[in-house]
Amino acid sequence: MRMKRIDTINVIPFIDIMLVLLVMVLTTATFIRTGLIPVDLPEAKGTAAEHKPSEMKLTIKKDGTLWVDEKTQVSLAEFEKRVSEGGxxxxxxxxxxxxxxxxxxVGVMDVLKRLGHEQLYIVTDKQK
Structure with a gap:
């Protein structure tokens, strides 16, 4: 009696295990990293915002200055121009x-409303 030679490896069980491990890692990982600019965020009971590829991070500091993407300080007029350019x-x-x-x-919300922009997430800390 001759034994059948196995030329291939069945990788489907390996893929199943890797997908389970991936789901476990993704559910335990935190995706939102607070910015480099120190900001004391308000608290809310809601969940954290999802980050999307075409996004603009706007930071309002305690002194009222506006920062875009944690590196550029802008005025309200410059923010309005960037939002209108972004679509x-x-x-x-x-x-x-x-x-x-x-x-x-209110100034930021007024700019967004005037431009008809509805894609806004407000980042908060989770209440303790």
Missing amino acids: KNMTVVLYSDKEAAFQNF
């Missing part, structure tokens, strides 16, 4: 210090 599909992720004046937040 309505661009996501704006807002990091606002809880001690910042509410007027700064």
Whole structure:
């Protein structure tokens, strides 16, 4: 009796195990990293925002200054220009210090409303 020679390796069980491990890693990993600019975020009971490829990170510091993508300080007019150039599909992720004046937040919201921009996420810390 002759034995059948095995020329291939069945990788389907290996792929199944790797997918289970991938799901475990993704569910335990944190995706949102607070920015390099120190901001004391307000608290909320909601979940954290998802980051999308075409996004603009806007940070409102305690002193009221606006920062885009954690490296460029901008005025409200420059922010409006960048949002209009980015289009309505661009996501704006807002990091606002809880001690910042509410007027700064209202100014940003006014710009977004005027441009008809609806893709906005507001990042908060989870309540303890």
